[in-house]
Amino acid sequence: MTNPTAAELTGRPRADALRAEITRLAAELAQDGTPPRLAVVVATEDEPTAWYVRSIARAAARTGIACDTVRLPADASPEQIRERLSELGADPTVHGVILQTPLPEGSVAAELADAIAPEKDVDGANPLSLGRLAAGLPAFAPATAEAVVQLLDAHGVVVAGRTVAVVGRSTVVGKPLAHLLLDRDATVTVCHSRTVGLPAVTAAADIVVAAAGRPGLITAEHVKPGAVVVDVGTNPTPDGGLVGDVDAAAVGAKAAALSPVPGGVGPITTALLLRHTVRAAARVL
Amino acid sequence: MTNPTAAELTGRPRADALRAEITRLAAELAQDGTPPRLAVVVATEDEPTAWYVRSIARAAARTGIACDTVRLPADASPEQIRERLSELGADPTVHGVILQTPLPEGSVAAELADAIAPEKDVDGANPLSLGRLAAGLPAFAPATAEAVVQLLDAHGVVVAGRTVAVVGRSTVVGKPLAHLLLDRDATVTVCHSRTVGLPAVTAAADIVVAAAGRPGLITAEHVKPGAVVVDVGTNPTPDGGLVGDVDAAAVGAKAAALSPVPGGVGPITTALLLRHTVRAAARVL
Numbered sequence: 101m102t103n104p105t106a107a108e109l110t111g112r113p114r115a116d117a118l119r120a121e122i123t124r125l126a127a128e129l130a131q132d133g134t135p136p137r138l139a140v141v142v143a144t145e146d147e148p149t150a151w152y153v154r155s156i157a158r159a160a161a162r163t164g165i166a167c168d169t170v171r172l173p174a175d176a177s178p179e180q181i182r183e184r185l186s187e188l189g190a191d192p193t194v195h196g197v198i199l200q201t202p203l204p205e206g207s208v209a210a211e212l213a214d215a216i217a218p219e220k221d222v223d224g225a226n227p228l229s230l231g232r233l234a235a236g237l238p239a240f241a242p243a244t245a246e247a248v249v250q251l252l253d254a255h256g257v258v259v260a261g262r263t264v265a266v267v268g269r270s271t272v273v274g275k276p277l278a279h280l281l282l283d284r285d286a287t288v289t290v291c292h293s294r295t296v297g298l299p300a301v302t303a304a305a306d307i308v309v310a311a312a313g314r315p316g317l318i319t320a321e322h323v324k325p326g327a328v329v330v331d332v333g334t335n336p337t338p339d340g341g342l343v344g345d346v347d348a349a350a351v352g353a354k355a356a357a358l359s360p361v362p363g364g365v366g367p368i369t370t371a372l373l374l375r376h377t378v379r380a381a382a383r384v385l
Numbered sequence: 386m387t388n389p390t391a392a393e394l395t396g397r398p399r400a401d402a403l404r405a406e407i408t409r410l411a412a413e414l415a416q417d418g419t420p421p422r423l424a425v426v427v428a429t430e431d432e433p434t435a436w437y438v439r440s441i442a443r444a445a446a447r448t449g450i451a452c453d454t455v456r457l458p459a460d461a462s463p464e465q466i467r468e469r470l471s472e473l474g475a476d477p478t479v480h481g482v483i484l485q486t487p488l489p490e491g492s493v494a495a496e497l498a499d500a501i502a503p504e505k506d507v508d509g510a511n512p513l514s515l516g517r518l519a520a521g522l523p524a525f526a527p528a529t530a531e532a533v534v535q536l537l538d539a540h541g542v543v544v545a546g547r548t549v550a551v552v553g554r555s556t557v558v559g560k561p562l563a564h565l566l567l568d569r570d571a572t573v574t575v576c577h578s579r580t581v582g583l584p585a586v587t588a589a590a591d592i593v594v595a596a597a598g599r600p601g602l603i604t605a606e607h608v609k610p611g612a613v614v615v616d617v618g619t620n621p622t623p624d625g626g627l628v629g630d631v632d633a634a635a636v637g638a639k640a641a642a643l644s645p646v647p648g649g650v651g652p653i654t655t656a657l658l659l660r661h662t663v664r665a666a667a668r669v670l
Contacts, residue, residue: 210520231516235495235556261581269567271520278563278575282554285579287586290563294570296546301572304589 106352109359114254115367125378126164136381138196143172182215189217196222196377222376245277247368260285265302268311310345320350391637394644399539400652410663411449421666423481428457467500474502481507481662507661523670530562532653545570550587553596595630605635
């Protein structure tokens with residue numbers, strides 16, 4: 101008897117390829133007098149958020165995209181945040197706008213995101229972007245959701261005609277991902293914290309995407325032998341590390357393929373934010 | 386051995402109750418100087434469409450809502466349609482706007498519907514409405530999708546924690562319905578014409594909603610014994626009648642409950658268009 105181990109669905113090769121394309125496009129745009137610029141609005145002193153924003157800024161710098169961190173006080177009002185987003189929408193030197201979460205108490209991202217100009221909404225946060233995506237119209241998808249599809253593509257995983265269980269119904273991952281997968285002819289089941297008998301539901305699927313934000317939620321009983329499993333979870337550990345939603349050891353021994361955390365969906369997500377930014381600068385959606 | 390027959394999920398009692406509420410609200414609005422008015426934009430000479438629009442106008446008249454059929458030529462351009470929608474958006478005497486399909490060749494409803502003012506978008510056709518719905522923000526849902534949820538409610542069918550297979554991924558029914566059901570804590574699978582092994586997928590579900598527009602698509606093998614089946618199909622028959630997507634005889638002998646066509650989802654759909662119109666007039670979304 102062999103000891104099967106799941107293939108590792110690493111995101112780095114696709115992220116590298118995307119970055120090469122982005123670097124080329126950013127250089128062309130700069131030469132044409134439109135140096136691409138991304139603005140990340142931050143209204144929190146949360147340290148993991150600061151770390152994430154720094155990682156975006158670093159990735160942007162490496163590809164030749166300017167990245168401004170636009171700081172607001174951690175007690176900023178919804179009106180202040182909305183006003184700042186509108187200003188960035190009107191600024192012709194800014195091409196991409198991200199509203200970073202968490203937000204101050206009293207502010208809800210989905211309610212403020214309509215102040216992000218749709219043509220600069222590089223993380224697909226404006227409800228209009230989500231609606232256009234759902235309606236099959238051109239729109240920037242939330243980068244994490246699109247990254248899942250790109251990761252599967254990069255590893256030759258066909259989704260058309262297959263069943264996909266998406267665990268998590270968030271506006272930033274689960275719901276837009278369902279639409280992206282439907283567009284590709286997958287049969288999609290959206291599961292969540294109120295799903296009864298989750299293991300049986302996910303174990304019926306050819307592909308399982310874990311996007312619930314609960315460490316270790318997906319165990320061996322949640323996946324059928326030979327399934328493809330994508331782990332979108334990025335849960336901070338007490339020692340400053342990162343774990344996904346999947347029990348990698350148990351699932352890795354049963355699944356055909358599993359994406360690592362970190363190094364799976366994450367690198368592609370960051371690359372897509374930058375790709376959307378150069379596309380916004382080039383006015384190619 | 387008994388000969389089981391599915392309970393009939395008729396839509397008329399709920400539609401009647403809604404109409405009573407709407408009539409009362411419409412009278413109040415008229416008394417306050419805001420007689421509610423619905424405009425239906427029609428750019429086709431299609432006879433079933435004309436019939437449907439007349440049925441909306443009749444239902445509106447019965448509840449005290451003015452209903453204008455706004456006719457455009459069957460060869461109207463997208464620009465003409467868009468302009469008309471914008472005019473209606475700016476007209477303070479009009480509270481609800483519906484863009485009736487089919488549209489002339491070259492016009493796509495999803496692409497034109499962003500010209501419907503969101504606060505008058507009583508059939509949830511503007512992508513912004515769909516995105517707000519998906520994001521859990523207040524929005525008018527497409528009436529047909531909302532009617533499915535209302536029909537289940539009216540008959541005491543609980544969806545929370547249950548599995549629902551939605552057959553059909555249209556922007557007007559399948560996709561918004563998935564969001565409405567997710568909001569109610571159902572576990573939702575969206576199936577479509579490219580779903581492989583549809584009977585097995587739908588037969589795993591507690592509730593099956595047929596919204597594919599294919600007469601007789603759902604047969605006994607597609608449903609498990611005791612399932613609840615909602616038929617959204619409205620397929621014209623050669624003799625001028627209407628049939629759903631469900632083989633009612635076969636499925637009726639196996640399911641616990643089945644909605645009839647006509648008389649199931651349809652009456653509630655019309656009532657909800659009118660309810661949205663009075664809500665739009667009252668500025669209560």
